[in-house]
Amino acid sequence: MAQVLEFRLPDLGEGLTEAEIVRWLVQVGDVVAVDQPVVEVETAKAMVEVPCPYGGVVTARFGEEGAELPVGAPLLTVAVGAAAEPAEESSGNVLVGYGTSAAPARRRRVRTSRPVAPTADGVARPAPAVAERPPAAAAPGSAPGATVRTPRGDTPERPEGPVPVISPLVRRLARENGLDLRRLAGSGPDGLILRADVEDAIRVSGVKVRAGTVATATVSAPSALGTEASATIAAAAATSARPAATAGTRIPLKGLRGAVADKLSRSRREIPDATCWVDADATELMRARTAMNAAGGSKISLLALLARICTSALGRFPELNSTVDTEAREIVLLDQVHLGFAAQTDRGLVVPVVRDAHTRDAESLTAEFVRLTEAAHAGTLTPGDLTGGTFTLNNYGVFGVDGSTPIVNHPEAAMLGVGRIVPKPWVHEGELAVRQVVQLSLTFDHRVCDGGTAGGFLRYVADCVEQPAVLLRTL
Known part of the structure; x- marks a missing residue:
């Protein structure tokens, strides 16, 4: 049985x-x-x-x-x-x-x-x-969104199986815009629905909606009422069809977007943050990376070198690798460095975490950054990959900007920001020269340290960027 x-x-x-x-x-x-x-x-x-x-x-x-x-x-x-x-x-x-x-x-x-x-x-x-029927055909009195079951003979014939869509992100885009994927012909292989197909359909439906609104607004009144009455009714129809001044596109703060919003709001409420920054000559760091990659073996990323510099700096200034226990009114200095890094994806901003970054060399850090970045873009990061960070590295230079004052990733105590590396005039060895310059910024929780500690940390990072040989002391 x-x-x-x-x-x-x-x-x-x-x-x-x-x-x-x-x-x-x-x-x-x-x-x-x-x-x-x-x-x-x-x-x-x-x-x-x-x-x-x-x-x-x-x-x-x-x-x-x-x-x-x-x-x-x-x-x-x-x-x-x-x-x-x-x-x-x-x-x-x-x-x-x-x-x-x-x-x-x-x-x-x-x-x-x-x-x-x-x-x-x-x-x-x-x-x-029984057969499932879409919620739109729900019987009176049924719960919103509930599945209604009817005899199989009463349901129209519809294609079985899931609709072929290139990614769940495309399916979500269609759902948020009220688009029925079963009515859409995909332009991909074997009818696969691509993101461009959904965006085109959304644009077409938007044009139809606007056209319907104009038609409603220009409906004339019965001729028996006269021209003046017709104009009055048409104006009233146009007013009622026009959206309110406060109307607009509403995007629910749920899922990843909602979680990010909640975390940023909590950070702003609880953490009294401050930011300091410095320009650094990254020419020697770029040359060192070129030499490493020319020697053979796996390629070393610039982000991995910056991460290695961060872990060395946190060893000298452990206050910035900490968290605040507000209930106990204590600063908790953490033994391990679990380094988070900001990654922009189609789903929004995520911060994957490299576990035990302080024990990894540049090759290991590069490999882990690649793995986590690919998983972030594919949407396959696990909860364990996204939690437990103790310090965050934010490379906003990839967006073509020089500086930023980011919000600390709660409950961490600090975040290092790295701007774009661009050629700029710079005084080098007493002479004006064109050098590769980067702006570094440190946003930190002022409860865990004062400006002297934060400035010392940032200055050490800048020194390592300008003279990578400084790192030899910690190898």
């Missing part, structure tokens, strides 16, 4: 309380193995696949793509036992963002028109065949 088990959205950790369904990886009737990913969700930290701890037949799914579910909400039900493949024990592995040891089994469709459903006595019995 089959037993139907309910799998709920697991505790996501790191204080996360909800997730948005990006893509279902299984259908009702599919056979799933223990620890097989069944749904892709997006949290405020990352986009990850959720593994199911049960093996059996999927009998129901809860939530459409794009729906937000709180932790503990039902995700799906699985019939375990006679109706499934040879039953496996639950693994208990339901942590989001971490891989599983078992490889997912091949999914197949179970040929049955009547899925198993639980009953009050706990025994699974066949349930009437």
